[in-house]
Each structure stands twice: as structure tokens, then as C-alpha cells.
Amino acid sequence: xxxxxxxxxxxxxxxxxxxxxxxxxxxxxxxxxxxxxxxxxxxxxxxxxxxxxxxxxxxxxxxxxxxxxxxxxxxxxxxxxxxxxxxxxxxxxxxxxxxxxxxxxxxxxxxxxxxxxxxxxxxxxxxxxxxxxxxxxxxxxxxxxxxxxxxxxxxxxxxxxxxxxxxxxxxxxxxxxxxxxxxxxxxxxxxxxxxxxxxxxxxxxxxxxxxxxxxxxxxxxxxxxxxxxxxxxxxxxxxxxxxxxxxxxxxxxxxxxxxxxxxxxxxxxxxxxxxxxxxxxxxxxxxxxxxxxxxxxxxxxxxxxxxxxxxxxxxxxxxxxxxxxxxxxxxxxxxxxxxxxxxxxxxxxxxxxxxxxxxxxxxxxxxxxxxxxxxxxxxxxxxxxxxxxxxxxxxxxxxxxxxxxxxxxxxxxxxxxxxxxxxxxxxxxxxxxxxxxxxxxxxxxxxxxxxxxxxxxxxxxxxxxxxxxxxxxxxxxxxxxxxxxxxxxx
RNA sequence: GGUCGAAUGGCCGAGUGGCUAGGCAAAGCUCUGCAAAAGCUUCUACAGCGGUUCGAAUCCGCUUUCGACCUCCA
Numbered sequence: 178x179x180x181x182x183x184x185x186x187x188x189x190x191x192x193x194x195x196x197x198x199x200x201x202x203x204x205x206x207x208x209x210x211x212x213x214x215x216x217x218x219x220x221x222x223x224x225x226x227x228x229x230x231x232x233x234x235x236x237x238x239x240x241x242x243x244x245x246x247x248x249x250x251x252x253x254x255x256x257x258x259x260x261x262x263x264x265x266x267x268x269x270x271x272x273x274x275x276x277x278x279x280x281x282x283x284x285x286x287x288x289x290x291x292x293x294x295x296x297x298x299x300x301x302x303x304x305x306x307x308x309x310x311x312x313x314x315x316x317x318x319x320x321x322x323x324x325x326x327x328x329x330x331x332x333x334x335x336x337x338x339x340x341x342x343x344x345x346x347x348x349x350x351x352x353x354x355x356x357x358x359x360x361x362x363x364x365x366x367x368x369x370x371x372x373x374x375x376x377x378x379x380x381x382x383x384x385x386x387x388x389x390x391x392x393x394x395x396x397x398x399x400x401x402x403x404x405x406x407x408x409x410x411x412x413x414x415x416x417x418x419x420x421x422x423x424x425x426x427x428x429x430x431x432x433x434x435x436x437x438x439x440x441x442x443x444x445x446x447x448x449x450x451x452x453x454x455x456x457x458x459x460x461x462x463x464x465x466x467x468x469x470x471x472x473x474x475x476x477x478x479x480x481x482x483x484x485x486x487x488x489x490x491x492x493x494x495x496x497x498x499x500x501x502x503x504x505x506x507x508x509x510x511x512x513x514x515x516x517x518x519x520x521x522x523x524x525x526x527x528x529x530x531x532x533x534x535x536x537x538x539x540x541x542x543x544x545x546x547x548x549x550x551x552x553x554x555x556x557x558x559x560x561x562x563x564x565x566x567x568x569x570x571x572x573x574x575x576x577x578x579x580x581x582x583x584x585x586x587x588x589x590x591x592x593x594x595x596x597x598x599x600x601x602x603x604x605x606x607x608x609x610x611x612x613x614x615x616x617x618x619x620x621x622x623x624x625x626x627x628x629x630x631x632x633x634x635x636x637x638x639x640x641x642x643x644x645x646x647x648x649x650x651x652x653x654x655x656x657x658x659x660x661x662x663x664x665x666x667x
Numbered sequence: 668g669g670u671c672g673a674a675u676g677g678c679c680g681a682g683u684g685g686c687u688a689g690g691c692a693a694a695g696c697u698c699u700g701c702a703a704a705a706g707c708u709u710c711u712a713c714a715g716c717g718g719u720u721c722g723a724a725u726c727c728g729c730u731u732u733c734g735a736c737c738u739c740c741a
Binding site for chain 1: 669670671672673678679680681682688689690691692698699700701702703704705706707733734735736737738739740741
């Protein structure tokens, strides 16, 4: 088993990953709220945690990955009178609330498929676990850490913090939170029902305008934002599991509250390792609706957004994300994306080259050393940029081998092939781009390339160059190689 | 205002005390009828000012700039 070290937000250090019950690993990821099309901010989490998922499996763990779908309980905006976010959208579109949730769940799955992200073991929906959430709330009340007020149930943060470190995960001090820090006072609905402004809702009373509501011991309502993750992680992974992941924006209050709820219910901190990926910016600015720079995933792949110079493929996006470490911010720009696009194609081209290497009686390159460096990079808190740097070292060596500047034995060659494919395809989850050429076009272009070869053979360079120039003008680039000509469509 | 984090070469982005990633771009070379593609080579940076040290991008302090979060709200 590889010694994987990961950064734990809870302890704020990098430590060796040790599962509770080897070889089993339980992971819970906070999934999307399905009320809109996935945008660029939604892709990073799935991609970085996919590498974690794939790597754990590769080094021999049996992983259960749970990623929820949030389809209840979120509000449209502050001006809204507490109407469920999904219900609001449903009314506008004249659709059933669950139809809206399903529509955007499908869109999310489509994105994951395009990015070649492995499916979750279990993908529970909040709306399908109302009973579990109610039971958990009842236990928390029975344990004395929550109270009912006017049909809603709130978590008693002050009481909890007497015996527990509320704020440890997100690095907050409750006294500071209570003080309010002097910023503008936010108008939160139901604030007067709370014993303390820091208390958060476990269950919220629903008015008649709520299309999505359920009956409960406290009347009709819907679950609070945080309780679904606590209830579903407990159900499928147990009161205590290995890794809980999500975006840094969820640190507070979401994950902090999860810890408080779960601890108040089960007397255990739910997760041993808390992992958080950083956020995405574009051209140095944060993505925000007000800046009109939020890019939908579909727009990104189609290239039809004002900030995009061209379309980028899912694999380019994935490779681009993995070229940065997951705990740093990541800036989108056309220049950076095009750099990633070219780098990726070089990485994939080397895989093709590797297939044509002829073995020798001796190796002049150190295959074990090259591959061990790749493992070491991932073991150091999933450092994919370092891994990719080492893969490019391998690329250079592959090209040396192809040029005859280095030699390799058959045994080492096999090891190199297997290792390279393991890292590129199995662990990073990259794949060759699907060719979207239709067979008619392919046949026509190949015919023109054949004619060009013939013209060149006859020293009719005027004709051969004419074919090249006209194809280039159509966006078809000719690449002459030793083995003949190929082309790509730009 | 508070808390946390970040500032690296033309661009992106690793690196936590000496051995100074990687990708893209650029330049040179190889290949080639020419060009492109592909491959090889080259390109020594760490926001500013102090300090610690034999030695700092890396540790400490201050300054500047930027980002995330600050409770039902993506």
C-alpha cells in the first residue's frame, strides 16, 4: 500500500492517511444543488476528488464514495419569502419540482460523463431521506442540543460549544461570531425565533407557498441546509467515516454545522479527514453573476461565451484543472487553457509513440525511478502538478527512445507502458479525445491527402501546396510525418 | 470590520532553508521541395522593505495588492 498523505482541514496539517477499517474507505462528497445548469465552479470538486477516488482504488483500497444530490430546502434569494428554490423554478417553468431536479441532475451527470469522472457508489437525494433527517433531528433534540420554535427546529450552538469546539474546522471563534464584527446586519427570516443568532435551522416551517414540504413532528416543513449531509453520510458510511470532501466555500457554515449536528447526535466527529478544494477565478476575477463571467459547462465545451476565444474539450478542462494543486485557487484564461490543450496532446501523443518503441538488450533509462517519482507526487497530498511534471519527463524519455538516443529492454518497456497508462488513464482519468469527424469528411480529406502525395511525387508542388493552402483555409491542418500525413480540424 | 489563505520568469503553475519543477510562448537546431506538424536544445524568476542564518523564493516582522468565508446564503 502506498503511503498516501493528505491535508486535513480539521487538524490543519498533512498526515498519513489511515482508514478506520482497512482496506475499506468511506468518502462523502457534498454534491450539487440541482436547480440550474452546471457551471465552471461545479467541475473542480468532481475532478479533484475523482483522482482521489481513482488513486485509492489503484493502491488497493475498497472505496465507497457517496455524493449527495441536494433537491430540497434552498431559497431563491433574500427578497424571496422563503420559498423553496426548486419550487420557485418549477413555478416559473410550469414543471413539477421533481422534474426540475431530475432535469438538472441529468445535466450534472452528463457533465461528469464528459469529464470521465467515475460514478459514485451511492448518490442519495435529500428528498429521499426526509425520514432519516427527521429521526436525526429528534435525536439531537433528545440529547438536548436543539429546540423547537414556532414550527421550526434550531440547533443550540451556545449549548453545544460548552462541551465542544464549535468553529474548530473553519478556524472561527464563537465569541467573534456572536460579536458580529460590526458588518452589516443581515436580515434572516426567523431570526427572532432563535435563542441565539448563531443557531442554525435543522427543520424549517413551511408556508403554503412551499410546493416541496413534508409533515414532521413539528408540523409541515422542510429540512435545514446542513442536516441532509449528516443524515445521509451516517446512513451509508456510519457515524464515523474516513474522508469528507467539498469546496472551501462550504467550510463555514455548512461543514462546521455538520460536525456539530453529527456530534450532537452520535457523540462522534463524523469524518477523520476533511478535504477542501479551492475556488475558481477567471481572468483574475472571481466568477460572479454580477460580473457576467460565470461560464456554463455547456457553453465552455461549445465555445459560445463572450469570454472564450474558442471551444475547449472536456479533457482539456480536466487536464487544466489537474495542472494546479487542488488547494490553490485556479485562474481560467484563454492563454492558460490553450497551453493546457497543447500540453495534453503532447502527453497523449507520447502514448502513441510508446506503442512503436522497439526494445533493446539493455536499458539506459531508469524506469522504476521515473514511476516511483509519480507515486511520490500523489502521495504528497495528491500533488497532480508534480505528477504531470514527472509524466512530461517520461514523455521526453519516450521521444528519446523513439529517436534511438536511449534504449530499453522488453521488460522495462512493458513496465513503462503499464505505468504510463496507469497514471495517465487510470489515475488522472484522462482519455483520448473522441473524434467527432464524420466518416464522409474523413474519407474526403484522406482522398485529398492522397492526391497531394501523388502531386508531390510528381514534383507538382503548385498543386500540392494549393491543396494544403485550401484545406488550411477551411480549418483543416495537415501534419506531414514520417509515416505519412495526418490532419486535425481546428 | 473579523478569520483564513495567496503574491513565483512573457503566460499558467510546482516548490518551505543550500542541489534552483513542468507546461505554453519565444529563439536555435533536426526533419522537409517549401511550410506546417513532430522532436531536441536554450531561456534562472520568486510583490516591496527590514530581520534571522555561513546561506532564504522558502523562517520572522512590517507594508502593499488580491481571494475565500463571516449562519438557512451558490
